[in-house]
Amino acid sequence: MPKTPGWADSLREVAPLLSLGIQLALIVVVSVIIGWWVDQRYGTGPWGVLIGAVFGTGSGLYHFIRTALGMKDRH
Numbered sequence: 001m002p003k004t005p006g007w008a009d010s011l012r013e014v015a016p017l018l019s020l021g022i023q024l025a026l027i028v029v030v031s032v033i034i035g036w037w038v039d040q041r042y043g044t045g046p047w048g049v050l051i052g053a054v055f056g057t058g059s060g061l062y063h064f065i066r067t068a069l070g071m072k073d074r075h
Contacts, residue, residue, distance in 0.1 A: 020067055024060040031056025 035052020038044060 016067075016071060020064055024064050027060035027063065028053065028056040031059070 031052040032049055033052070035048035035050070035055075038048035038052075039046065042048075
Protein backbone atom coordinates (compact mmCIF):
# COMPACT_ATOMS: atom_id res chain seq x y z
CA MET A 1 0.00 0.00 0.00
CA PRO A 2 1.53 3.37 -1.04
CA LYS A 3 2.26 5.91 1.63
CA THR A 4 0.06 9.01 1.48
CA PRO A 5 2.05 12.23 1.57
CA GLY A 6 1.80 14.06 4.84
CA TRP A 7 2.18 17.68 5.83
CA ALA A 8 5.96 17.37 6.23
CA ASP A 9 6.36 15.81 2.78
CA SER A 10 4.28 18.55 1.17
CA LEU A 11 6.24 21.27 2.95
CA ARG A 12 9.52 19.66 1.92
CA GLU A 13 8.32 19.78 -1.71
CA VAL A 14 7.35 23.48 -1.75
CA ALA A 15 10.06 24.91 0.52
CA PRO A 16 12.56 25.49 -2.30
CA LEU A 17 9.90 27.33 -4.31
CA LEU A 18 9.05 29.58 -1.37
CA SER A 19 12.68 30.45 -0.85
CA LEU A 20 13.03 31.37 -4.53
CA GLY A 21 10.47 34.15 -4.19
CA ILE A 22 12.23 35.52 -1.12
CA GLN A 23 15.59 35.40 -2.90
CA LEU A 24 14.18 37.25 -5.92
CA ALA A 25 12.75 40.00 -3.73
CA LEU A 26 15.98 40.35 -1.72
CA ILE A 27 18.13 40.64 -4.85
CA VAL A 28 15.93 43.44 -6.19
CA VAL A 29 15.75 45.28 -2.85
CA VAL A 30 19.50 45.09 -2.22
CA SER A 31 20.24 46.32 -5.75
CA VAL A 32 17.89 49.28 -5.34
CA ILE A 33 19.43 50.15 -1.96
CA ILE A 34 22.90 50.09 -3.49
CA GLY A 35 21.64 52.33 -6.31
CA TRP A 36 20.13 54.72 -3.77
CA TRP A 37 23.42 54.83 -1.90
CA VAL A 38 25.28 55.65 -5.13
CA ASP A 39 22.78 58.45 -5.82
CA GLN A 40 23.24 59.89 -2.33
CA ARG A 41 27.01 59.59 -2.44
CA TYR A 42 27.64 61.01 -5.92
CA GLY A 43 24.49 63.08 -6.55
CA THR A 44 23.56 61.18 -9.69
CA GLY A 45 19.83 61.73 -9.36
CA PRO A 46 17.52 58.81 -9.97
CA TRP A 47 19.98 56.95 -12.22
CA GLY A 48 21.55 54.80 -9.53
CA VAL A 49 18.17 53.59 -8.29
CA LEU A 50 16.93 52.95 -11.83
CA ILE A 51 20.05 51.05 -12.83
CA GLY A 52 19.94 49.13 -9.55
CA ALA A 53 16.30 48.21 -10.12
CA VAL A 54 16.92 47.03 -13.68
CA PHE A 55 20.07 45.13 -12.73
CA GLY A 56 18.42 43.59 -9.66
CA THR A 57 15.33 42.52 -11.57
CA GLY A 58 17.36 41.03 -14.40
CA SER A 59 19.80 39.16 -12.20
CA GLY A 60 17.02 38.06 -9.83
CA LEU A 61 14.95 36.66 -12.68
CA TYR A 62 18.00 34.95 -14.14
CA HIS A 63 18.70 33.27 -10.80
CA PHE A 64 15.02 32.39 -10.36
CA ILE A 65 14.66 30.78 -13.80
CA ARG A 66 17.98 28.96 -13.61
CA THR A 67 17.13 27.50 -10.22
CA ALA A 68 13.55 26.62 -11.20
CA LEU A 69 14.73 24.79 -14.32
CA GLY A 70 17.30 22.93 -12.23
CA MET A 71 14.57 21.86 -9.82
CA LYS A 72 12.49 20.56 -12.71
CA ASP A 73 15.38 18.37 -13.86
CA ARG A 74 15.61 16.74 -10.44
CA HIS A 75 12.02 15.45 -10.53
